[in-house]
Amino acid sequence: MVHAGEGVHGLTSREVYLPEVLFEFQRVGKALRVVAIDPITNTEVTMVGDPGCGRETLKRLAARKLAYVLAKRLKGRDGTA
Numbered sequence: 610m611v612h613a614g615e616g617v618h619g620l621t622s623r624e625v626y627l628p629e630v631l632f633e634f635q636r637v638g639k640a641l642r643v644v645a646i647d648p649i650t651n652t653e654v655t656m657v658g659d660p661g662c663g664r665e666t667l668k669r670l671a672a673r674k675l676a677y678v679l680a681k682r683l684k685g686r687d688g689t690a
Contacts, residue, residue, distance in 0.1 A: 625683075643655070645672055656674055
């Protein structure tokens with residue numbers, strides 16, 4: 610799917626395919642630090658969240674951030690960003 614103004618290689622974070630994401634959780638005071646890693650590209654992102662949200666919610670948000678970063682990198686590599 611190509612959106613208006615994005616060009617042929619313009620990907621959004623929803624269009625990035627992540628067959629596997631590795632997660633690491635670390636308690637930091639009252640917060641929970643979450644690292645999401647794409648083992649194919651060795652790209653990782655870090656976020657801090659409220660442990661009360663639940664691990665599944667934090668995993669979903671970290672995976673979304675990882676997809677955003679990968680989409681942004683792909684756009685930059687194609688010269689469209």
